[in-house]
Amino acid sequence: MSDVKLRQGTASASGFFSGKRRYLLLLLLVLAALVCWRLFSGDGQARKGMNMEMPPVRVAPSLAQNVPHFLNGLGTVLPSSDVLVTSRVDGQLQRLHFQEGQRVQAGDLLAEIDPRPFKAALDQARGTLAKDQAQLDNARKDLARYATLAQGNYIATQQYETQRALVRQYEGTVEADKAAVDSAALQLSYSRITAPVSGRLGLRNVDEGNMIKASDTSGIVRITEVSPCDVVFTLPESQVPLVVQALRAHEDDVDRRPLPVQAWDREQKHQLDVGGLLSLDNQIDLSTGTVKLKARFPNTAGALYPNQFVNARLQVRVLQNAITVPASAVQLGSRGAYVYVAAKNDKGQDAVTVRPITPGITSNTLTVVEKGLEPGELVVVDGLDRLRDGIAVKVAATTETPKAQIAE
Numbered sequence: 526m527s528d529v530k531l532r533q534g535t536a537s538a539s540g541f542f543s544g545k546r547r548y549l550l551l552l553l554l555v556l557a558a559l560v561c562w563r564l565f566s567g568d569g570q571a572r573k574g575m576n577m578e579m580p581p582v583r584v585a586p587s588l589a590q591n592v593p594h595f596l597n598g599l600g601t602v603l604p605s606s607d608v609l610v611t612s613r614v615d616g617q618l619q620r621l622h623f624q625e626g627q628r629v630q631a632g633d634l635l636a637e638i639d640p641r642p643f644k645a646a647l648d649q650a651r652g653t654l655a656k657d658q659a660q661l662d663n664a665r666k667d668l669a670r671y672a673t674l675a676q677g678n679y680i681a682t683q684q685y686e687t688q689r690a691l692v693r694q695y696e697g698t699v700e701a702d703k704a705a706v707d708s709a710a711l712q713l714s715y716s717r718i719t720a721p722v723s724g725r726l727g728l729r730n731v732d733e734g735n736m737i738k739a740s741d742t743s744g745i746v747r748i749t750e751v752s753p754c755d756v757v758f759t760l761p762e763s764q765v766p767l768v769v770q771a772l773r774a775h776e777d778d779v780d781r782r783p784l785p786v787q788a789w790d791r792e793q794k795h796q797l798d799v800g801g802l803l804s805l806d807n808q809i810d811l812s813t814g815t816v817k818l819k820a821r822f823p824n825t826a827g828a829l830y831p832n833q834f835v836n837a838r839l840q841v842r843v844l845q846n847a848i849t850v851p852a853s854a855v856q857l858g859s860r861g862a863y864v865y866v867a868a869k870n871d872k873g874q875d876a877v878t879v880r881p882i883t884p885g886i887t888s889n890t891l892t893v894v895e896k897g898l899e900p901g902e903l904v905v906v907d908g909l910d911r912l913r914d915g916i917a918v919k920v921a922a923t924t925e926t927p928k929a930q931i932a933e
Contacts, residue, residue, distance in 0.1 A: 581921040582877070583907035584867045585851050588926040589900040592844045592893055594886050595787075595932075596767065598818070600758025600837040602788075602829045604749035605821070606722050610635060611744040612737050613715040616642065618745075625728050629720045629748065636745055638716040638737070647709035654702035661695035668692050724750035749831055754824045755803070756788055758837035759815040768805060768818070771841035785932035786820035787838040788829060793889075797828040799932055802839060840932045847885070848894045851926055854904040855884055855892050864898070865905040865912050867920060874917040877905055890927045 612618075616638035623635050668688045675685040727747040731737060737745070760768065771784055783801030790797060800822030809816045820837060822829055829835070854864050862884045870876040882897030898904070905912065906924065 579874075579917050579919040580911040581908055581919045582865075582867065582905045582912070583922045583924060584903040584920055585854065585906045585924045585926050587848050587850050587894065587898045587900055587902050587904060589846045589848050590929055591931060592847045592849060592886070592891065592929045593840045593931045594767075594842045594844060595838040595840055595888070596760055596764050598758040598760045598837050598839070600756040600788075600820075600835050602751075602831055602833040602835060603755045603757055604724070604751050604831050605753050605755055606724060606748075606750040607831075608722050608724070608748045609744040610718065610721065610746050610748060611739065611741060612636075612638060612718060613739050614638060614643070614712055615738045616716065616736070618731060618733055618735050618737050621729065621733055621745075623726055623729075623746070625726060625746075628723075628725050630723045631720055633720045634717060635720055636718040638718070640713055640716040643709065643713035643716050647706065647713055650702065650705040650709040654699065654706055657695060657698045657702050661692065661699050664688065664692045664695050718745065720748060722748055722750060724748040751827070751829065751831060752824045753800075753821050754829050754831070756786070756800070756820045756822060756829070756835060756837055757817055758820070758835075758839075759810075759813070759817055760839070762809045762814050762816060765805075765809070765816055767841045768839070772802075772805065774842075783820075785840045786822075787840075787932050788820075788822060789836040789838065791834055791836065793836050797835060798822040798824055798826070838932075843931060844886070844893060848898050848900055849891050849926060849929065850894055850898065850904050851906045851924075852887055852890055852892045854906045855882070855887075856909065864894075865909065866898075867903040867905055867918065870915075870917065872917075875920050876915060876917045877912055879914040891929060 618636060619639045620637045621635070622637070623629065623633075629635070668685075668691075671680060671685045671688045674680040675682055725748070727749065729746045730743045731745055768784075775782070775784060783803065786800050786802055788797045788800065789795065800820050803819045803821050806817040818837075818839070820839075850864065856863055856865075861881060863879050863881045865877040866880045867875055867877050880897055883895045885893035885895040887893065903920075903923070905918075908918075908921075912918070
């Protein structure tokens with residue numbers, strides 16, 4: 526009897542605990558469902574808020590304009606003339622008539638060599654000329670007398686012929702003496718050293734009082750002309766056909782103006798001068814695969830200096846009414862180049878679409894679009910990192926497409 530009561534008590538306790546367990550399990554399930562609902566509901570609202578927050582962008586209109594096509598090359602500035610002034614005669618440098626860095630004109634006196642030895646040589650040559658001239662005059666008088674006597678058969682014909690030969694000998698001597706006088710005078714003139722060309726003087730290589738020789742290789746001073754000056758630059762051999770085509774096109778130009786060339790500084794931030802193409806080399810350098818070109822610049826402002834490295838931009842053509850966009854608008858993907866075009870969608874919102882394009886020539890600020898855009902379409906130039914096809918955006922600002930600068 527006691528065993529039966531014990532079993533009934535155990536069964537009652539087991540039922541009680543089993544019911545309580547089910548109640549706790551149900552409560553836990555309700556709490557978990559509530560937490561999940563709150564989490565998913567909050568995330569949905571956050572996503573909804575994120576979708577409602579449109580990314581700001583800055584746009585610019587595509588612009589049809591004339592765009593120059595430049596070929597870029599690295600060049601070196603060279604003076605249009607570079608002359609080392611040297612002495613033509615040996616002697617002591619008596620005086621210098623210039624200041625270092627001074628600008629001179631052709632014919633200006635630069636230096637003087639002691640002229641006394643050359644004056645003495647000239648006087649000696651003149652004295653010899655006077656002596657031989659007197660002998661010639663006397664021989665001519667004797668020849669005239671001999672001619673009269675020979676006609677009357679008072680002297681032998683041989684004596685007359687001998688006197689005539691003597692006259693010819695003296696005439697030759699006098700001619701040689703005249704040449705010696707001219708040579709001595711020329712040597713004396715060389716004692717005054719003048720500027721052979723116009724330009725700017727460099728640093729002097731010799732001081733007053735030194736003995737100088739015509740064979741000295743260091744010279745007295747160097748003259749360089751930098752107004753105008755030249756720039757020698759190189760282009761890849763693949764661009765030679767463009768240059769040749771441009772040169773042939775300019776042959777038919779009425780004005781016969783050379784192809785424009787711009788000179789920029791090393792960082793390509795400042796334009797130093799604008800000149801014209803002088804010549805194209807007749808062969809390609811096999812070691813570098815480049816060809817040399819030479820351009821001349823007026824350099825009136827003196828911004829170009831000999832042996833200076835510059836970036837040369839040769840304008841070979843001008844594209845008429847080309848569609849251009851800021852270079853920052855063009856993106857590259859796995860399918861090629863594209864831009865984000867901003868326009869109103871069906872809901873009246875500003876939205877962007879991906880537009881594949883065919884880019885042409887490009888510069889630091891501009892890109893020519895050969896295919897894919899029409900003039901006036903708005904393209905995104907800033908805020909591109911958060912964009913995708915079809916997304917609504919907020920146009921924060923509209924900027925102007927840069928104007929192309931054509932070299933004149």
